[in-house]
């Protein structure tokens with residue numbers, strides 16, 4: 111298990127100080143380290159060789175089992191799509207149906223069986239749920255009773271990166287731990303440890319509004335200072351074909367940040383995500399609002415655009431119009 115980033119140590123201490131609470135919800139904007147913190151908390155709860163209320167020792171048998179994702183008293187409820195990505199499962203054979211992005215009712219049912227089983231190692235049991243907003247309504251409803259009153263030895267840790275999408279009935283049954291963005295110095299240092307050149311770390315941190323996990327994930331997707339500059343230039347030219355590999359959700363997200371910055375600049379404010387000096391002069395506010403609206407619609411259609419072959423061209427044409435500087 112990778113060591114918990116320094117910038118999450120304070121939050122781990124805070125979570126541990128909640129004492130014997132039966133359900134902790136770690137929430138905040140995406141990319142702040144919710145899942146990593148949730149795993150560290152679970153490991154601490156199950157650790158067999160540490161003082162109560164302190165982080166896991168990292169070397170007892172239980173800690174090893176958690177690190178290997180094979181602790182008999184720990185269960186993670188994850189969307190199928192994440193089980194592979196996060197190393198809980200091998201990749202499925204080619205040609206299989208696309209893995210689900212929701213946590214489904216049958217997974218909750220399997221967890222309910224686990225919840226009434228006897229603890230294997232006698233340190234209690236933990237159910238982790240990541241991300242909690244991926245529970246569909248049926249699955250969430252099946253969970254509520256156990257979440258409210260888990261059997262004696264069972265505790266829950268939930269992570270959430272889209273607080274608006276989380277059902278209030280889930281939230282109200284948990285102690286909420288709100289994650290804040292780390293300081294720029296902490297985040298930059300951590301990104302440097304992950305192998306990001308300083309300039310890229312700065313660019314991507316700024317682009318993510320200070321969320322290091324998001325910055326790292328963009329970096330892994332091939333984004334850096336140079337490619338971001340190329341994206342802006344290509345968007346101005348109305349041709350995004352060189353950036354198709356980023357995928358629809360990422361591209362929409364980046365363009366939405368660009369539209370947001372241009373709108374701020376049209377109102378005389380400084381850019382928030384991009385380096386303002388590198389951006390073209392902004393279009394009129396009305397044109398930018400239209401573009402931002404188009405991007406919201408594109409996002410709502412998600413990964414199922416009506417005409418898959420056309421989405422890139424449409425996004426590019428809208429971006430070109432949105433980036434055309436106001437005349438006069």
Ligand SMILES: [Zn+2]
Pocket residue numbers: 156157158159160166167168169170171172173
């Ligand atoms: Zn331990």
